[in-house]
Amino acid sequence: MTVVERREVALADLLDRLLAGGVVITGDITLRIADVDLVRIDLNALISSVNEQVPSPWGELL
Numbered sequence: 001m002t003v004v005e006r007r008e009v010a011l012a013d014l015l016d017r018l019l020a021g022g023v024v025i026t027g028d029i030t031l032r033i034a035d036v037d038l039v040r041i042d043l044n045a046l047i048s049s050v051n052e053q054v055p056s057p058w059g060e061l062l
């Protein structure tokens with residue numbers, strides 16, 4: 001194995017890389033009994049860092 005193949009990434013570095021580019025999380029959960037939907041939860045989340053180069057989309061609202 002070469003050094004590049006064995007390179008380990010620290011959790012902080014991984015989070016920094018993910019937040020720099022942004023992460024989108026989506027999912028659906030449905031609780032049903034006897035083919036009757038009782039509860040439905042839809043999750044849509046965007047997680048990203050905000051700095052001078054990438055301003056907050058809510059900056060004008062605050």
